[in-house]
Amino acid sequence: MTLAPPPAARVGDSLASVATPSLMIDLDAFDANLAAMTAFAARHGVALRPHAKAHKSSEIAKRQVEAGAVGVCCQKLSEAYPFAAAGIASIHVSNEFVGADKLAMAVELAAHVRLSVCVDALPQVLALGIAAARAGVTIDVLPEVDAGQHRCGVTSEDALLALVDGIAAQNALRFAGIQAYHGGIQHVADWNARKTAAGHAAEIAASYVRALDARGVRCGIVTGGGTGTVEFDAASGVYTEVQPGSYLFMDGDYGGLGWGGELRWRHSLFVLSTVMSATRPGMAVCDVGLKGLAVDSGLPRSALWLDGSAEPALTYIAANDEHGMLQAQGMPEEIFTALVGERLRLPPGHCDPTVNLYDQYVCYRGERVADIWPIDARGLSR
Amino acid sequence: MTLAPPPAARVGDSLASVATPSLMIDLDAFDANLAAMTAFAARHGVALRPHAKAHKSSEIAKRQVEAGAVGVCCQKLSEAYPFAAAGIASIHVSNEFVGADKLAMAVELAAHVRLSVCVDALPQVLALGIAAARAGVTIDVLPEVDAGQHRCGVTSEDALLALVDGIAAQNALRFAGIQAYHGGIQHVADWNARKTAAGHAAEIAASYVRALDARGVRCGIVTGGGTGTVEFDAASGVYTEVQPGSYLFMDGDYGGLGWGGELRWRHSLFVLSTVMSATRPGMAVCDVGLKGLAVDSGLPRSALWLDGSAEPALTYIAANDEHGMLQAQGMPEEIFTALVGERLRLPPGHCDPTVNLYDQYVCYRGERVADIWPIDARGLSR
Structure with a gap:
């Protein structure tokens, strides 16, 4: 019996159809x-x-x-x-x-x-x-x-x-x-x-x-x-x-440093996540926790919307094994249950150990998957 | 070209020859x-x-x-x-x-x-x-x-x-x-x-x-x-x-709880590690850090010697990506450089995300490897 999870993404897919959690490169x-x-x-x-x-x-x-x-x-x-x-x-x-x-x-x-x-x-x-x-x-x-x-x-x-x-x-x-x-x-x-x-x-x-x-x-x-x-x-x-x-890649830790010289770096690494539960006003739960995000250098500093909106609607406040707790800021209560299914991009606090949790990068340009790169040294710690 | 790391252990190997870091089950x-x-x-x-x-x-x-x-x-x-x-x-x-x-x-x-x-x-x-x-x-x-x-x-x-x-x-x-x-x-x-x-x-x-x-x-x-x-x-x-x-398995977190009832659990899960540097009195460095140990629920609470000695000679005090910092307690300075190559068993602070870092369990009885079990759902977080 060949029974294995389907691929998370294929080249040419729209970002909206990429399975979550996925580790993404812009x-x-x-x-x-x-x-x-x-x-x-x-x-x-x-x-x-x-x-x-x-x-x-x-x-x-x-x-x-x-x-x-x-x-x-x-x-x-x-x-x-x-x-x-x-x-x-x-x-x-x-x-x-x-x-x-x-x-x-x-x-x-x-x-x-x-x-x-x-x-x-x-x-x-x-x-x-x-x-x-x-x-x-x-x-x-x-x-x-x-x-x-x-x-x-x-x-x-x-x-x-x-x-x-x-x-x-x-x-x-x-x-x-x-x-x-x-x-x-x-x-x-x-x-x-x-x-x-x-x-x-x-x-x-x-x-x-x-x-x-x-x-x-x-x-x-x-x-x-x-x-x-x-x-x-x-x-x-x-x-x-x-x-x-x-x-x-940059990450939350390096992104938070002062950069006074000639060098500037862009965040290119994100974990794509989906809100999968929102039963309580002011809170939502996404599908990425400790097993999809290294938290040794802090939680993702914000939960950016996939559309690139500068103002994060949700803040990632706690990581359980496979749950991420999201807090809403100034969001009307009635909107809340409608968040289920929304997708967000989480910039890892620490890129190295986050990368070590995934088998592949889903690389994208604009709104399309452009490449899939294996993380072929993942787990090789000997 | 077939170029891949050799297996960490084979059934029948003595524990002393298991490559480190390895995730071990007693x-x-x-x-x-x-x-x-x-x-x-x-x-x-x-x-x-x-x-x-x-x-x-x-x-x-x-x-x-x-x-x-x-x-x-x-x-x-x-x-x-x-x-x-x-x-x-x-x-x-x-x-x-x-x-x-x-x-x-x-x-x-x-x-x-x-x-x-x-x-x-x-x-x-x-x-x-x-x-x-x-x-x-x-x-x-x-x-x-x-x-x-x-x-x-x-x-x-x-x-x-x-x-x-x-x-x-x-x-x-x-x-x-x-x-x-x-x-x-x-x-x-x-x-x-x-x-x-x-x-x-x-x-x-x-x-x-x-x-x-x-x-x-x-x-x-x-x-x-x-x-x-x-x-x-x-x-x-x-x-x-x-x-x-x-x-x-138990882990540092659960092991630290009070168990007042009829149930008692034994620690069966360890990360096997090797001291790979000791150039400074009172400190040593082992080959397991963030990529081999989840630290969300704390560091390994002690570094037990492989021989099962009850008194830990070293305490794990900090995890870098691939380095674990070990502090010695009351150890004569001249012994220190001789620690390089010594092997220790680290009980993870949190078993679930630690397991998710490895592709296999090296299972042992006494001093021999008895089985190798694939961690076939490792990384499957979708």
């Missing part, structure tokens, strides 16, 4: 964001290596590389597979890993793409060097330095130099530079405060580069930065490569 | 929970219709029905498909829905299983009746009444009676009873307070049943309740059917 906004970041990186002479953890889609990665990106970042080794399979030739795994299963993935990937990875401890270097040599592959290694986030990364120049020596001792590994990423400062709301914080992180990175220089070690790549700090990182003279991801 | 605890709820419902003479939104796996649903469940609940129509395809013969969609795509799924499902659904407005009844008649299927309908949650459900006896009349006017629909579910009270921490709240909800349900009786309408089924209130619902004399889901 291609006009998406294209504008893609072009703006590509041009920005080129203008500042930094390599653009967008973070694929944000979109988890090889269709999007291909478009980024076609536009001028040098490759992509992945956060996990398993996440890199669909991008490697789709022909993305250069992948940086911007994270540490340990264990036999991870080493097996790293050497398999390195047989297909130019692979670089992060380390922050000598045992990781030794294990990777042995595995790569045994597999007959070469892997670029970028030690991570703690740029102030106090998460991963070495915390001293001595520790970095020990890693560089460890890498040099492994024939199958190549020291390619360092990673200096500070996730926390991406989300500093005030533009000037974010600029200052990014400057501190860049100065930490620069001090590590100087320590390497003093030892005669050339640091080819300094990679890091995200959507929130990319304009400061690109202008810092320290970073040679930037890793923004969310710029393609 | 089958001894799982079996105990399954048996306890089945016996409890039988003892109290209520039908057990477990909620499949908690586990999203037809393998688990089959085991529940084999043990004595009358069928399962689903929260969405698309979610019901894998269960219907796996031969679960009776499915209740415990939720309202609107739109042509939803009606098409309802009538397709009803051609394969005994399907019941919820409604709380007349237009839903009319649309469903027309669609079912056109497709030549019959659908059981259970109007939802608001049992105090103020989410979905009718709020007056008149509204309920209007729905019952509306259902009676449709040849393809059958009035089967009512649903009275209050999600909020499932999580009241104090056992006596929860008992009182469940009593209020049951009394609301009873008043609707009396209103139907007074009109000569027999209310066959009163369905509702969850893991938090099932013992009160089963004893209420009002509910004929209970819908618990989380009892199979």
Whole structure:
């Protein structure tokens, strides 16, 4: 028996017939964001290596590389597979890993793409060097330095130099530079405060580069930065490569920041939802909750009507598993029950984990579905 | 080119070789929970219709029905498909829905299983009746009444009676009873307070049943309740059917409640994780963050060692996308860097949305992988 849910949408469908919940990309906004970041990186002479953890889609990665990106970042080794399979030739795994299963993935990937990875401890270097040599592959290694986030990364120049020596001792590994990423400062709301914080992180990175220089070690790549700090990182003279991801989509969190510089981003990512119950004055219930919207960085800040009306008629106030609670502002009581069946666009508070809940993007231009892109790295967290 | 991540685990593997992150089921605890709820419902003479939104796996649903469940609940129509395809013969969609795509799924499902659904407005009844008649299927309908949650459900006896009349006017629909579910009270921490709240909800349900009786309408089924209130619902004399889901797994939220009655549940669900960085005294970083753990109901309350040690050595204090921050308590500094590669079991704060992040359960007994169960309804939120 073939019994499976019908497709949520087909190319050419009108938006009004797309099944909900669906994760939607407004291609006009998406294209504008893609072009703006590509041009920005080129203008500042930094390599653009967008973070694929944000979109988890090889269709999007291909478009980024076609536009001028040098490759992509992945956060996990398993996440890199669909991008490697789709022909993305250069992948940086911007994270540490340990264990036999991870080493097996790293050497398999390195047989297909130019692979670089992060380390922050000598045992990781030794294990990777042995595995790569045994597999007959070469892997670029970028030690991570703690740029102030106090998460991963070495915390001293001595520790970095020990890693560089460890890498040099492994024939199958190549020291390619360092990673200096500070996730926390991406989300500093005030533009000037974010600029200052990014400057501190860049100065930490620069001090590590100087320590390497003093030892005669050339640091080819300094990679890091995200959507929130990319304009400061690109202008810092320290970073040679930037890793923004969310710029393609934006989300409630990034959308709420101050943007005082030359960069502006459009919201291109929405969850399309339907009001499915409204039995009580002032409240309605839509069909998207925790399983269709990540809420770690807040709820959708408003419920925009599909027609693009600027004034949200409903505010999303609580997420249950599969229910979204909507509060009406100044809406006559008699209108209320008529809301059932109305459709709304919800901008996620945090794009990355929201994307990770869906298997596909329904891409649209104007009022028509223009493309369906698989989220082929969805769930690949190993 | 076939390039895909290797399987996370195979049956017979030792737990030490399972790739992380993986979602794990301790089958001894799982079996105990399954048996306890089945016996409890039988003892109290209520039908057990477990909620499949908690586990999203037809393998688990089959085991529940084999043990004595009358069928399962689903929260969405698309979610019901894998269960219907796996031969679960009776499915209740415990939720309202609107739109042509939803009606098409309802009538397709009803051609394969005994399907019941919820409604709380007349237009839903009319649309469903027309669609079912056109497709030549019959659908059981259970109007939802608001049992105090103020989410979905009718709020007056008149509204309920209007729905019952509306259902009676449709040849393809059958009035089967009512649903009275209050999600909020499932999580009241104090056992006596929860008992009182469940009593209020049951009394609301009873008043609707009396209103139907007074009109000569027999209310066959009163369905509702969850893991938090099932013992009160089963004893209420009002509910004929209970819908618990989380009892199979437990989670940080339910585990933190008071359990003053006859029911006790074991934690059977864990995310297996590996420490992948520890460069700073007192802190370590593991490989599970927001994309492997739902945090809407709090972080994992502790990081248990895989060896089952009762005293957690590390506390999970923050989730980034793919990083979990762990704080050490009273651990000598020199031990710290040696933590890299250590594996830990994280009990999710909220099981339902955590399950929705994974494609399979790695089931184990003792120290061996005993089974792999697909989470075949993962992501099916339409």
